[in-house]
Amino acid sequence: MKKIYHHIVFLTGAGFSAESGLATFRGNGGLWNGCKVEDVATKEALANNRNKMFDFYNHLRREAAAAEPNAAHLALAELQKKYPGEVSIITQNLDMLHEKAKSQNVVHIHGQINQFRCLNCNNVQTARGDIFPDMPCPCCGVRGYIRPNIVLFGEPLFFQQQAALLLKSADLFVAAGTSGEIYPAAGFAGEAKENGALTVALNLTIPKNHLCFRTVVLGKAGDNVPKFAEKLLALADIARRRR
Ligand SMILES: [Zn+2]
Structure with a gap:
């Protein structure tokens, strides 16, 4: 992993909110x-x-x-606040738990x-x-x-252009709590990879689109996401001290 990413894009799905009881x-x-x-x-x-x-x-x-945001939502909001690069969130979730956790600029591709x-x-x-x-x-x-x-099955995603722009500028793409079954969102990892991003999946089970990921980490979002966010912040900290 690089020390500092210019733009990290998270794609979140149902597994992200499961621990909030949804x-x-x-x-x-x-x-x-x-x-x-x-x-x-x-x-x-x-x-x-x-x-x-x-x-x-x-x-x-x-x-x-x-429902209340869980450890994964809170860790992601914290990462947005503290990370020296940009951190964007694209969510497939209809709930507003990212917003409740005080995340900014959440792109709801499946609506609200x-x-x-x-x-x-x-x-x-x-x-x-x-x-x-x-x-x-x-x-x-x-x-x-x-x-x-x-967005109903067969209907186009909301904010498609915005999502495409985010995927273009990402140098790290993280799919968290999403099993890669529902297209077009399941195609985002492949798109980000083609654009040169490192791709990571954090999910309970091996995602269907696992070939699009460089790394797959299995576990609950509430455990995995805070650990991953801590790692990103620690690496950025090392880079900052070396300057
Ligand atoms: Zn009307």
């Missing part, structure tokens, strides 16, 4: 009221199963609002659970509580057009 709703056991995220995060559900979809995201919003938008006037609003399919839009007043402001 379930992933994906894969085995990831069920809520018998439904997986694959059943509700679709354009079909938005068109034909709005009640179930809104119920699911209302539940998720309540859980996320009650605390927002909804109107398909009639395109305005994005903050959801302070549950939202309902027939709710009138607070902006244009038309009913039946609001939806959670999240």
